[in-house]
Amino acid sequence: MHQTLVHATVGIPLFLIEKSQFNHWLDEQTEQVKNWLKNTDYDGNGLSLIPSPNGDLACALFCGDDLNSLFTSADLANKLPARQFLLRCDDSFALNACIAWGLSSYQFDKYKQDTSPRASLAADDNHVVQQANHIVQATCLVRDMINTPAADMMPEHMAKTVEYIAHKFGGVFTQLVGDELLEHNYPTIHAVGRASVHAPRLLDLTWGDKKHPKITLVGKGVCFDSGGLDLKPTNAMRLMKKDMGGAAHVMGLAYLIMSNNLPIQLRVIIPSVENAVSANAFRPGDVLNTRHGISVEVDNTDAEGRLVLCDALSEACNDKPDAIFDFATLTGACRVALGTELPGFFSNEQEIATQLLSLGEKHDDPVWQLPLHKPYRNLLNSDVADISNCASSGFGGAITAALYLQEFVDNNTPWLHFDVMAWNNRKLPGRPVGGEAFGIRTVYEYLKQKYAL
Ligand code: BES
Ligand code: ZN
Ligand code: ZN
Numbered sequence: 001m002h003q004t005l006v007h008a009t010v011g012i013p014l015f016l017i018e019k020s021q022f023n024h025w026l027d028e029q030t031e032q033v034k035n036w037l038k039n040t041d042y043d044g045n046g047l048s049l050i051p052s053p054n055g056d057l058a059c060a061l062f063c064g065d066d067l068n069s070l071f072t073s074a075d076l077a078n079k080l081p082a083r084q085f086l087l088r089c090d091d092s093f094a095l096n097a098c099i100a101w102g103l104s105s106y107q108f109d110k111y112k113q114d115t116s117p118r119a120s121l122a123a124d125d126n127h128v129v130q131q132a133n134h135i136v137q138a139t140c141l142v143r144d145m146i147n148t149p150a151a152d153m154m155p156e157h158m159a160k161t162v163e164y165i166a167h168k169f170g171g172v173f174t175q176l177v178g179d180e181l182l183e184h185n186y187p188t189i190h191a192v193g194r195a196s197v198h199a200p201r202l203l204d205l206t207w208g209d210k211k212h213p214k215i216t217l218v219g220k221g222v223c224f225d226s227g228g229l230d231l232k233p234t235n236a237m238r239l240m241k242k243d244m245g246g247a248a249h250v251m252g253l254a255y256l257i258m259s260n261n262l263p264i265q266l267r268v269i270i271p272s273v274e275n276a277v278s279a280n281a282f283r284p285g286d287v288l289n290t291r292h293g294i295s296v297e298v299d300n301t302d303a304e305g306r307l308v309l310c311d312a313l314s315e316a317c318n319d320k321p322d323a324i325f326d327f328a329t330l331t332g333a334c335r336v337a338l339g340t341e342l343p344g345f346f347s348n349e350q351e352i353a354t355q356l357l358s359l360g361e362k363h364d365d366p367v368w369q370l371p372l373h374k375p376y377r378n379l380l381n382s383d384v385a386d387i388s389n390c391a392s393s394g395f396g397g398a399i400t401a402a403l404y405l406q407e408f409v410d411n412n413t414p415w416l417h418f419d420v421m422a423w424n425n426r427k428l429p430g431r432p433v434g435g436e437a438f439g440i441r442t443v444y445e446y447l448k449q450k451y452a453l
Contacts, residue, residue: 004077004105005098005136007129008122011086013059016073016097018090019044022063033058047079060085067093070100070364074430077105082117086124094128097121102136103430108147134259139437141165142245142252146422146435150224150241154198155272158221158247162203162270165251169258171207171266186271186315187289188296188307193273195281198223200273202312203247207258208265213451214321215264217254218312220305220328221247221272228275228301229283242329242435243305245422247272249327252437256444262452269316271308275301287385291315292408297385299392305330306401307389310408317410323352324409325443327418333397334419337370341428343421343438344370346402349414352446356416359449360442367418367439370398377403416443 017025022044026034033050042048044063052058060080064072067089073096089097101121109115123129145153145161159175166173178199181190186202193200203221225243226232232240247270254268282288286298291311298307305328316324334344345367347353353369360366379391379400387407391400398419409415424436 004118004120005102005129005133006084006120006122007124007126008084009086009124011084011122012057013088014076014080014085014121015059015061016067016087016089016093017061017063018067019063019065037061047076057081057083068096070096071429071431072100073097074100074104077101077119077121080119082119084120084122086122094123094125095132098123098128098132099135100430102132103139104432106140106143106432108144108434110144110148134256135441138252138255138259138440141255142248142437142440143435145248145251146242146245148241150274153241153244154196154223154274155193155201155221156198158223158244158270158272159201159203162205162251162268165255166205166207169207171205171258174204176202185291186311187291188311189271189273191282191286191288192228192275192304192308195228195278196274196276198274200271203268203270203272205254205268206266207254209263210265212263212265214267214319215257215447216267216269216316216319216321216324217250218269218309218316218324218326219247219250220244220309220326220330221270222305222308222329223272223274225275225302225304226277228304229277229281230301231277232302236332239423242422243275244272245420245435246305246326246328246330248422248435249418249420249437249440250325253325253327253440253443256440257447260448262447264447264451267316267319267321269312271312273304273308275304290408294387294407295385297382297388299388299390303390303401306404309405313405313408317408317413321413323349323414323416325416325418326405327420327439329422330419331398331401333394333401334370335421337398338368340421340423340425342366342368344368344398344419345439346370346372346417346419347415348372348406348409348411349416352414352416355449356442356446359445360439363441363445365439365441367442370402372402372406373399374403376400380404
């Protein structure tokens with residue numbers, strides 16, 4: 001990723017002005033600037049590049065409706081020429097403008113030979129630049145992990161990434177690989193991942209002072225989801241390199257927590273597997289034991305996310321954290337319910353859920369609560385085991401998946417489960433097509449508010 005947001009005091013001035021302030025701003029400009037804007041029919045809306053008498057770029061002006069809204073000024077990074085601009089705006093807009101700039105200048109160019117030069121933004125407040133860069137880097141970590149082709153983001157590569165981030169912030173990284181999962185009683189993670197030539201792993205990152213409240217993050221790390229023996233159809237399989245999006249999300253959230261040094265004792269647990277097909281693949285009808293002791297009948301090998309997550313969640317509950325947040329590209333049904341741009345979440349603790357809803361609105365990272373509707377639990381009944389890994393009908397699929405996970409979570413441990421798309425299907429300002437983080441700024445703001453203020 002290229003650094004396009006820097007702390008500096010030089011650059012071509014880039015004025016960000018709220019529409020309501022445009023006339024006031026214009027009054028203070030030179031005749032030449034006024035003439036240019038008049039002669040180009042600038043109406044106080046959007047971008048204008050303003051030249052100097054010799055044809056140089058004198059400054060850039062952008063007017064928007066509500067600069068408190070994060071993505072209002074996004075896309076400037078893609079519209080301005082490849083020069084360094086110096087941010088000139090009201091202090092209250094500076095952080096959002098820097099974040100939006102960084103998020104919109106992202107490009108996944110690891111595999112491209114030609115990369116064109118990019119515009120960069122300088123801001124003179126070092127604190128603002130640092131705060132923005134933490135968010136931008138965390139988001140770009142999520143995007144990079146998801147965008148990386150599955151062949152280069154298998155469990156062993158993911159392990160390296162998690163280890164790298166752990167060490168960057170002085171955390172501790174450990175892992176269990178292949179048959180070690182059986183020795184340490186993670187039967188479902190092993191069963192889902194055993195058919196791949198890339199051995200399944202449980203990745204574990206710990207960071208922070210043991211005196212601080214304990215927060216555990218769990219992320220679905222299915223490096224590629226072919227569907228297993230109940231193979232996915234062509235179109236449904238095409239984007240399944242993103243099925244480790246939950247793991248990427250929790251690494252992005254961990255990055256935010258660690259780079260901002262939140263007073264939290266952090267643990268990140270990632271079951272990392274490929275859901276592949278081979279002679280030793282797990283099968284529909286197989287009964288798996290779980291770390292918790294509950295037996296599961298595999299109705300469909302494509303409902304693998306909840307299988308790898310259930311052992312990870314049991315482990316997360318073991319050391320009695322103050323809260324667990326899990327992220328997973330768990331169900332297509334959640335996308336049918338809410339579309340691809342709004343993540344659904346579930347919780348056994350309404351107070352936290354309510355706060356997340358309002359923080360999501362406030363920080364332009366919305367999340368939507370869905371119910372852990374108990375009467376649907378018996379849709380998961382199995383004739384031969386304690387529970388089935390999915391219901392026979394797809395109706396309410398996001399809810400039944402969450403109810404399955406809840407069976408493995410301690411009732412007294414606050415638990416938040418996010419079912420995310422992890423992908424932008426269409427380009428929006430600041431959000432290029434491809435891997436995307438949903439909800440991590442919201443959860444970060446909740447943790448900051450609860451533990452750091
Ligand atoms: N990774 C998929 C879910 C998914 C698909 C998330 C598309 C986002 C976009 C998951 O492993 C899966 O295949 N779930 C099945 C469950 C079904 C077999 C009960 C689904 O949602 O169809
Ligand atoms: Zn699947
Ligand atoms: Zn999956």
